[in-house]
Amino acid sequence: xxxxxxxxxxxxxxxxxxxxxxxxxxxxxxxxxxxxxxxxxxxxxxxxxxxxxxxxxxxxxxxxxxxxxxxxxxxxxxxxxxxxxxxxxxxxxxxxxxxxxxxxxxxxxxxxxxxxxxxxxxxxxxxxxxxxxxxxxxxxxxxxxxxxxxxxxxxxxxxxxxxxxxxxxxxxxxxxxxxxxxxxxxxxxxxxxxxxxxxxxxxxxxxxxxxxxxxxxxxxxx
Amino acid sequence: xxxxxxxxxxxxxxxxxxxxxxxxxxxxxxxxxxxxxxxxxxxxxxxxxxxxxxxxxxxxxxxxxxxxxxxxxxxxxxxxxxxxxxxxxxxxxxxxxxxxxxxxxxxxxxxxxxxxxxxxxxxxxxxxxxxxxxxxxxxxxxxxxxxxxxxxxxxxxxxxxxxxxxxxxxxxxxxxxxxxxxxxxxxxxxxxxxxxxxxxxxxxxxxxxxxxxxxxxxxxxxxxxxxxxxxxxxxxxxxxxxxxxxxxxxxxxxxxxxxxxxxxxxxxxxxxxxxxxxxxxxxxxxxxxxxxxxxxxxxxxxxxxxxxxxxxxxxxxxxxxxxxxxxxxxxxxxxxxxxxxxxxxxxxxxxxxxxxxxxxxxxxxxxxxxxxxxxxxxxxxxxxxxxxxxxxxxxxxxxxxxx
Numbered sequence: 058x059x060x061x062x063x064x065x066x067x068x069x070x071x072x073x074x075x076x077x078x079x080x081x082x083x084x085x086x087x088x089x090x091x092x093x094x095x096x097x098x099x100x101x102x103x104x105x106x107x108x109x110x111x112x113x114x115x116x117x118x119x120x121x122x123x124x125x126x127x128x129x130x131x132x133x134x135x136x137x138x139x140x141x142x143x144x145x146x147x148x149x150x151x152x153x154x155x156x157x158x159x160x161x162x163x164x165x166x167x168x169x170x171x172x173x174x175x176x177x178x179x180x181x182x183x184x185x186x187x188x189x190x191x192x193x194x195x196x197x198x199x200x201x202x203x204x205x206x207x208x209x210x211x212x213x214x215x216x217x218x219x220x221x222x223x224x225x226x227x228x229x230x231x232x233x234x235x236x237x238x239x240x241x242x243x244x245x246x247x248x249x250x251x252x253x254x255x256x257x258x259x260x261x262x263x264x265x266x267x268x269x270x271x272x273x274x275x276x277x278x279x
Numbered sequence: 280x281x282x283x284x285x286x287x288x289x290x291x292x293x294x295x296x297x298x299x300x301x302x303x304x305x306x307x308x309x310x311x312x313x314x315x316x317x318x319x320x321x322x323x324x325x326x327x328x329x330x331x332x333x334x335x336x337x338x339x340x341x342x343x344x345x346x347x348x349x350x351x352x353x354x355x356x357x358x359x360x361x362x363x364x365x366x367x368x369x370x371x372x373x374x375x376x377x378x379x380x381x382x383x384x385x386x387x388x389x390x391x392x393x394x395x396x397x398x399x400x401x402x403x404x405x406x407x408x409x410x411x412x413x414x415x416x417x418x419x420x421x422x423x424x425x426x427x428x429x430x431x432x433x434x435x436x437x438x439x440x441x442x443x444x445x446x447x448x449x450x451x452x453x454x455x456x457x458x459x460x461x462x463x464x465x466x467x468x469x470x471x472x473x474x475x476x477x478x479x480x481x482x483x484x485x486x487x488x489x490x491x492x493x494x495x496x497x498x499x500x501x502x503x504x505x506x507x508x509x510x511x512x513x514x515x516x517x518x519x520x521x522x523x524x525x526x527x528x529x530x531x532x533x534x535x536x537x538x539x540x541x542x543x544x545x546x547x548x549x550x551x552x553x554x555x556x557x558x559x560x561x562x563x564x565x566x567x568x569x570x571x572x573x574x575x576x577x578x579x580x581x582x583x584x585x586x587x588x589x590x591x592x593x594x595x596x597x598x599x600x601x602x603x604x605x606x607x608x609x610x611x612x613x614x615x616x617x618x619x620x621x622x623x624x625x626x627x628x629x630x631x632x633x634x635x636x637x638x639x640x641x642x643x644x645x646x647x648x649x650x651x652x653x654x655x656x657x658x659x660x661x662x663x664x665x666x667x668x669x670x671x672x673x674x675x676x677x678x679x680x681x682x
Contacts, residue, residue, distance in 0.1 A: 072297055072300070074297060074301065074664060074668060075668075076459055076461075076665060076668040076669060076672055077459060077460040077461075078457060078458065078459055078460070079445060079448060079451035079458040079459060079460050080451075080458075081451050081452055081453040081454060081458065098678070099678075100678045181423060181449060183449075185448035185449060185451065187448060187460060188678065189678070190668075190672060190678055190679075190680065191678065191679045191680065192301070192668055192671065192680045192682055193679065193680065193681050193682065194297075194300050194301065194682045196296070196300065212292070212293060213293055214291070214293040214294060214296075214297060216297065217293075228679065229679070
């Protein structure tokens with residue numbers, strides 16, 4: 058077995074746990090949705106585009122965001138639902154830019170289909186805005202090389218994987234995910250770092266994402 | 280009583296590790312829970328399980344119960360029904376009775392601690408004793424359409440808390456305090472939910488004289504109008520027109536629910552001595568409830584209003600196909616056509632029950648999905664985590680908290 062590169066800086070796994078805060082704000086139609094999307098805190102945009110990833114992480118490899126789900130399932134606007142679901146979240150490096158894209162998508166649709174402004178949910182079907190309060194904690198797991206890293210990756214919580222892949226990139230605006238960042242800068246394996254960064258994590262379940270990254274690293278250190 | 284590490288085989292080692300990590304940040308904080316009953320009902324059941332586990336995690340947690348007479352609990356039951364949107368006649372006298380008992384509790388109860396965690400409206404007035412400590416009001420009730428008179432009365436107290444906690448997003452209102460969404464949970468290691476040998480299940484059926492000759496449709500609930508037991512009997516009769524089956528309606532009563540006996544009598548009358556309808560009073564016997572759920576072919580929860588409806592998660596955890604009303608916290612547990620079937624009427628419920636009875640493979644798959652959904656979202660370990668994060672949030676106003 059080839060000797061593995063020892064990291065210049067060890068990787069400490071963090072975990073991210075979240076609490077859901079209610080805002081008391083709710084949308085009962087597309088016009089109201091757009092108005093609220095423009096004013097709610099960034100934590101709301103983050104929550105509604107990422108909730109499915111954790112709550113239904115075993116369920117679907119293509120978790121829809123809450124806006125897409127509500128527009129399609131509750132308002133019955135299939136086409137707009139598809140447009141919102143297909144927003145490529147991985148392309149956005151800030152919550153602000155993601156918010157703008159969601160708003161633009163709905164406004165564009167309302168220009169094309171003004172009758173959609175008259176779609177309302179049945180009573181109780183409003184979209185309730187919530188936001189995510191993240192608590193970030195260091196775990197005791199630290200790796201100094203890729204072997205140690207992959208061994209920890211296999212058993213760490215999905216919350217930890219979630220933090221390093223999703224939250225670090227978008228909410229903390231680090232530009233890339235933490236795994237790729239460490240592998241490139243501390244291990245020096247630019248190719249592996251890039252191939253992990255190139256994954257679209259939004260189309261995996263969390264367990265599939267764990268398996269995929271684990272397999273990529275194991276191929277590298279075999 | 281289960282220890283925290285006993286949950287590792289169910290939720291994985293890392294989930295329990297996380298709980299221990301968070302708990303470290305709450306060492307030294309004294310937390311007092313207050314509710315209105317030590318036994319019966321979902322709140323007491325959850326506290327009975329959670330308090331020892333929080334203590335094992337190193338938190339200094341106490342639990343106290345307010346005192347109240349029959350008059351007081353009759354009024355709080357009226358409040359409960361009014362908050363659920365029911366038509367209830369509440370007089371000034373009722374408010375006086377409520378305040379009189381509240382004043383006695385204010386005098387009698389010792390509320391020292393760093394965090395005071397008040398459950399439901401009965402002890403809500405205690406917040407008048409607040410000092411420089413933190414106060415949380417935990418509402419377990421469906422507040423989607425509360426009657427204004429009671430809501431306005433309670434709101435005066437709610438706004439004096441630091442935070443309020445609700446079980447479903449639709450229950451939140453516009454309030455000047457922080458509001459959090461925390462679903463309740465079930466304990467997979469409790470007598471109500473742990474695995475049972477077949478002979479125990481058969482023994483309980485035998486005890487209650489329920490033969491295993493036909494599919495069994497079950498609703499486990501207190502005898503309470505909001506659980507719609509008469510609607511359940513209506514549903515059963517619609518199903519039975521086409522498929523021979525039995526109905527089990529089983530439940531007890533809580534000490535803070537004076538209406539239970541009356542509803543029970545109405546249910547007995549509606550059953551008309553039908554030998555296929557089994558109405559069982561199973562008071563505080565969790566093991567028997569567990570056995571009855573496991574013996575069931577389909578489980579119903581046809582509530583008209585529901586704070587959360589933990590019996591749904593209990594059934595899903597046992598991989599049972601569930602038909603439940605689309606009210607309160609139920610749609611959080613049942614994602615329609617994925618982890619169960621949602622309904623709006625006895626006719627809709629009957630149609631869904633027939634689908635499950637005639638398509639056992641579909642029923643099995645839905646039941647399995649339901650179990651995984653509960654494992655991920657509605658077990659006590661998630662609840663412990665949320666409560667600890669809630670306590671921490673009282674000391675952090677920001678959206679991203681580094682611990």
